[in-house]
Amino acid sequence: MEAAASGVASRYIFGLPWPLCFAQGFTLAAVSPAVLVPSLMILQKAKYGTKKGIPTTLIAASSFDDIIAITIFGIFLTVAMNEAPGGIAEEGDSIGFEVLYNLIQIVTGLVLGLAIGYTMRLFNKCSVTKTKWPKFFVCLLMAFAVPIISELTTFHEAKFIGIIFFGFMCYQAWGEDKPEHELGVFWSFCQPFLFGTVGAAVLFEKIEPSLIGKGLLVIFIGVTCRWFATFFAVCEKKFTYKERAFMAFAWIPKATVQAALGGITLAEA
Numbered sequence: 001m002e003a004a005a006s007g008v009a010s011r012y013i014f015g016l017p018w019p020l021c022f023a024q025g026f027t028l029a030a031v032s033p034a035v036l037v038p039s040l041m042i043l044q045k046a047k048y049g050t051k052k053g054i055p056t057t058l059i060a061a062s063s064f065d066d067i068i069a070i071t072i073f074g075i076f077l078t079v080a081m082n083e084a085p086g087g088i089a090e091e092g093d094s095i096g097f098e099v100l101y102n103l104i105q106i107v108t109g110l111v112l113g114l115a116i117g118y119t120m121r122l123f124n125k126c127s128v129t130k131t132k133w134p135k136f137f138v139c140l141l142m143a144f145a146v147p148i149i150s151e152l153t154t155f156h157e158a159k160f161i162g163i164i165f166f167g168f169m170c171y172q173a174w175g176e177d178k179p180e181h182e183l184g185v186f187w188s189f190c191q192p193f194l195f196g197t198v199g200a201a202v203l204f205e206k207i208e209p210s211l212i213g214k215g216l217l218v219i220f221i222g223v224t225c226r227w228f229a230t231f232f233a234v235c236e237k238k239f240t241y242k243e244r245a246f247m248a249f250a251w252i253p254k255a256t257v258q259a260a261l262g263g264i265t266l267a268e269a
Helices: 001-016 018-029 033-045 056-082 095-125 126-150 156-177 180-203 210-231 241-250 256-268
Strands: none
Touching: 001 018, 001 210, 018 056, 018 210, 018 256, 033 056, 033 180, 033 241, 033 256, 056 156, 056 241, 056 256, 095 126, 095 156, 126 156, 126 180, 156 241, 180 256, 210 241
8 A cells, every 4th residue: 555655646746657656665665674673572572462462463564564565666676677768678678577587586585585494493403502692693694695695696686585584484493492682682783883874875965855845745645545554454353443553653664674775776777
C-alpha cells in the first residue's frame, strides 16, 4: 500500500517515469531494522506485548517487508534504467533478460543464505558456553563477507536476501542460544558510524529547496496509507485498538534501508 501510494504520488507530484516511481515507492516502503529491532528488543525484555507476541511479530514481518521491498525495488530500478535514454531498451536488447538476471541473483542469495545458515547447526554439538563467541564472530564475518563477495561477483541483489535468511536460519538453529547480547553491544558502537556516514553522504547544496516540500508530501502520503493498511491488517480480536495503532506506528521508521537503496538509484542514474 505504501509503495503503491507513494509511487502514484511521485508520478503526479514529480512527473517521474512509472518504473522509477515504483522504484522510489519500494525504497520508501522498506522498514528500517536499525531503528525497529533495537526498540522492540527493549520491549521484549521488559515483557511488553509478549503474551500476544507483538514484538516478535513486528520484527519477523518487518524482515519479510524488507525482502519484498528490496526485491521489487531491484526489478523496477532495472526496468527504469533500461528504458532511460541510452539504456538497453533503446539498443534493442531485452529488458526481460535483465529482470530475469535480477531474479536469479535474489534466488541465489536466498538459497545460499538458507544453506549456510543451516550449517550453523554444527555449533549445537558443542557446549553453549564455548560457542557464544565463535557464533558472534561467524555472524560478523558473514555480515562483512557477503556484501563484498556479492559486489565482486556482480550479484548485487543477492547480498540483502542472503544476509536476512542467514540470520533467520541461525535463529532456527540456535534458538535462545544465539549471541544476541554480544551483537547488540557491537551494534551500539556501529550505529553512530552508520548514521554518521549516511548523514555525511547527503549533499544539501544539491537539493533544490522547492523539492523538499514535495518530497515530504510524497512521504506523508505513503506513510499515511501504510498506517491505515497496517491497522486494518492486524484487525484480530486479540489486539486492542491501542495495540493495532502501536503496530501501525512501529512500521513507520525510515533510515538505513532508504539510504542504501537511494544511493543505488543515484549511482545508477
